[in-house]
Amino acid sequence: EVxxxxxxKQSVFAPLPPITCGALSTATMMYPVDLVRALKMSAAxxxxxxxxxxxxxxxxxxxxxxxxATQGVVPEMLRATYMRVLKFFLFPITHKAMFGKPETQGxxxxxxxxxxxxxxxxxxxxxxxxxxxxxxQLDKEKKxxxxxxxxxxxxxxxxxxxxxxxxxFGIQYRQTSWTAAYFASLKFWSDQSKTFIPADYKMxxxxxxxxxxxxxxxVFNTPGDVIRSSxxxxxxxxxxxxxPFSVGLCVSGVTSFMDMGKTIVAQKGVKGLYSGFGFKxxxxxxxxxxxxxxxxxxxxxxxxN
Numbered sequence: 640e641v642x643x644x645x646x647x648k649q650s651v652f653a654p655l656p657p658i659t660c661g662a663l664s665t666a667t668m669m670y671p672v673d674l675v676r677a678l679k680m681s682a683a684x685x686x687x688x689x690x691x692x693x694x695x696x697x698x699x700x701x702x703x704x705x706x707x708a709t710q711g712v713v714p715e716m717l718r719a720t721y722m723r724v725l726k727f728f729l730f731p732i733t734h735k736a737m738f739g740k741p742e743t744q745g746x747x748x749x750x751x752x753x754x755x756x757x758x759x760x761x762x763x764x765x766x767x768x769x770x771x772x773x774x775x776q777l778d779k780e781k782k783x784x785x786x787x788x789x790x791x792x793x794x795x796x797x798x799x800x801x802x803x804x805x806x807x808f809g810i811q812y813r814q815t816s817w818t819a820a821y822f823a824s825l826k827f828w829s830d831q832s833k834t835f836i837p838a839d840y841k842m843x844x845x846x847x848x849x850x851x852x853x854x855x856x857x858v859f860n861t862p863g864d865v866i867r868s869s870x871x872x873x874x875x876x877x878x879x880x881x882x883p884f885s886v887g888l889c890v891s892g893v894t895s896f897m898d899m900g901k902t903i904v905a906q907k908g909v910k911g912l913y914s915g916f917g918f919k920x921x922x923x924x925x926x927x928x929x930x931x932x933x934x935x936x937x938x939x940x941x942x943x944n
Contacts, residue, residue, distance in 0.1 A: 651732070657937030658727045659720065665929040666719035671707055672922045673719075674698075674776060678915075691918075701779050717787075718768040722761045723930060726818050729757040742822070751823035758818040762811035767791060767803040769810055773871055797879035801888060805874050808896045809867025813860045820856035821927055828852045829931070845931040853927020857920040862900070862912035864919065870899045 678694045698706060734742040734753035742750055771787040774794075783789040794802040829848030836844045874895075882888050903911040938944070 653941075653943045654938065655724070655728060657941045657943055658934055659724050660937045661930055661933035662720045662723035662727070663716070664933055665723065665926050666716050668929060669719070669922055669926050670716070672918060672925065674707060675915075675918050678776070701781070718765050718772060721768075722765050722814065723926075725761045725764075726754070726758055726814075727930070727934060729760070730754050730818075730822055733757040747823040747827070751819040754822040755815045755819040758814045759811070761818075762807075762814040765814075766807050766810050770794065770803055770805055770871065770875075773868060774875060777872060777875075794879075797881070799881040799883070801882050801884050802879070804892075806867045806871040806892075806896070808893050809863050809870060812863035813867060816863065817856035817860040817923060820859050821852045824855050825849065825852040825927075825931065828855070842932055842936065845935060846928045849931025850924045850928035852931070854920045854924035856927070857916065857923040860923075861916050861919050865912050865914050866896055866900045866903065869903065870896055873899070 675691065675695070678698060730753060731742045733756050734740075734745055734749065737753050737756065738745060738749050742753065745753070768787070771790040774790045775783060775785060775787065778785075783793070791803065798805075825848060828851035829844060831851070832844045832847035836847060900912065903914075907914070
C-alpha cells in the first residue's frame with residue numbers, strides 16, 4: 640500500500656523537474672524579445688508613436704548595451720519560469736479534476752475551461768513580480784538600480800501592499816486568455832504540422848504546432864496586455880498613494896483598465912490595442928514552440944511519461 644502511494648505521488652510530481660527545465664530554458668532564450676515587446680506596448684498610451692528603433696535607442700542611451708540582457712532579467716526569469724511551470728503542471732490535474740478524464744481525451748472546450756481555471760493562481764501570484772519587472776524596464780532614472788526587491792520595498796512603503804496589485808485585472812486577463820487559447824488549440828495546430836512535416840521529425844512537429852498555438856493565443860491576450868502595461872505605467876508615474884483594500888478598489892481597478900482601453904482606442908483606433916503585436920506574437924509563438932518541444936524532450940531525458 641505504501642509503495643502504491645509513493646508511485647501515485649511520483650506520477651503527480653514527476654513532471655515538475657522536466658517542466659522546470661523547459662520553462663527556465665524558454666524564459667532565458669525569449670527574454671530579449673520580451674524586453675522589446677514591453678517597450679513597444681508601454682508606449683501605447685503615449686500620444687507619440689515612436690518607432691521600434693527609437694525605443695531601442697532610448698533604452699540603450701539609458702541602460703547601455705548590457706541592459707538588453709540584464710535590465711529586469713531577474714524578475715523576468717522568476718515570473719516566466721514560475722508561471723510556465725505552474726500552468727503546465729496544473730493544467731492536466733485541473734482537467735482531470737473537472738472532467739474526470741485526462742487532457743489527452745478532452746475537447747477544445749474542456750481544455751480551454753480547465754486551462755482558464757488553472758491560470759487563476761498563476762495570475763494572482765506573479766502579479767508582484769510583474770509590477771517589479773515593468774518598473775525596472777521603465778526605470779529611466781535608474782532609481783532602483785536593477786533591483787527587484789528595491790522596487791517591491793519602495794511600493795510597500797509608498798503605496799502599501801495593494802500597490803503590488805496595480806493592473807491585476809489586465810494580468811489575469813492576459814494569463815487566462817493565452818493559456819486557454821494555447822492548450823485548446825495545441826493539438827489542432829500540431830496535427831496540422833504533421834501534414835507537411837515528416838513523422839520522423841517529431842521535434843519539428845512539436846515546434847511548429849507550439850509556435851502556431853502560441854501565436855493564436857497572442858491574438859486574444861494582446862489587447863489586455865497593451866492596456867495593462869499602459870495602465871501600470873500611468874499609475875506608477877503618479878504620486879504614490881496608499882489605498883486600503885476594499886471592494887471599491889477592486890472595481891476601480893477594472894474601470895481604470897476599461898478607461899485606459901478607451902483612451903488607447905480614441906487616440907490610435909482599435910489597432911492601438913495591438914501595439915507591439917509582432918514582437919508579442921514572436922515572443923508567445925516562440926515560447927509556445929520551445930515549451931512544446933523542450934518539455935517532452937526533458938521528460939524523455941528524465942524518464943517521465
